[in-house]
Amino acid sequence: MCLFGREVIPAVNQVETNPMNQQIKAEEVMNKYGVHIEAWAPFGEGKNGMFTNETLVNIGKKYGKSAAQVILRWLIQRGVIIACKSTHIERMKENFDVFDFELSKEDMEEIRKLDSSDSLFFNHQDPDMVEWFDKMVKQRRENTDYRKEKKNW
Numbered sequence: 001m002c003l004f005g006r007e008v009i010p011a012v013n014q015v016e017t018n019p020m021n022q023q024i025k026a027e028e029v030m031n032k033y034g035v036h037i038e039a040w041a042p043f044g045e046g047k048n049g050m051f052t053n054e055t056l057v058n059i060g061k062k063y064g065k066s067a068a069q070v071i072l073r074w075l076i077q078r079g080v081i082i083a084c085k086s087t088h089i090e091r092m093k094e095n096f097d098v099f100d101f102e103l104s105k106e107d108m109e110e111i112r113k114l115d116s117s118d119s120l121f122f123n124h125q126d127p128d129m130v131e132w133f134d135k136m137v138k139q140r141r142e143n144t145d146y147r148k149e150k151k152n153w
């Protein structure tokens with residue numbers, strides 16, 4: 001198979017995916033080309049009251065789970081690979097403890113309603129933001145090259 005002239009199709013595409021930005025359409029396109037979706041910022045880094053969201057908290061109460069655990073379970077049941085992060089050991093344990101319950105079809109539909117289809121971080125259509133991002137990547141690349149040069153001295 002060939003995608004946009006490329007022979008090798010990415011196996012995984014890591015994109016911001018969380019209850020407020022669910023990437024439903026993007027996932028459909030990825031599925032079409034056999035690319036697996038992976039969520040970065042699955043908690044949206046807690047933005048927009050993610051951990052206290054009423055829908056997520058109320059669903060969690062039914063199973064004795066936190067909003068964070070509901071989010072992870074929702075992603076797992078969608079088949080989304082997860083890259084979440086915590087610096088706290090108790091939260092890491094909590095985040096692994098999501099394999100002993102299952103969200104109902106109704107729960108999944110309730111969470112579906114939280115989607116704004118918009119990034120919690122930045123607008124990918126804003127030219128200023130795209131220019132900023134491009135500069136940031138170039139700067140990082142230059143810094144990396146500089147460090148490599150330094151190592152060879």
Ligand SMILES: NC(=O)c1ccc[n+]([C@@H]2O[C@H](COP(=O)([O-])OP(=O)(O)OC[C@H]3O[C@@H](n4cnc5c(N)ncnc54)[C@H](OP(=O)(O)O)[C@@H]3O)[C@@H](O)[C@H]2O)c1
Pocket residue numbers: 039040041042043044045046051066068069083084085086087088091092094095
């Ligand atoms: N954000 C980006 O721009 C980006 C881009 C590409 C890749 N990634 C990768 O994606 C991974 C996760 O992304 P992320 O760190 O940006 O966001 P995230 O996983 O959505 O959120 C991390 C935040 O959630 C908190 N948290 C984790 N578990 C929790 C829980 N059970 N209860 C309450 N709070 C909890 C963490 O706090 P504590 O640490 O204080 O527990 C941290 O502030 C990282 O490995 C990152 O490298 C991120």
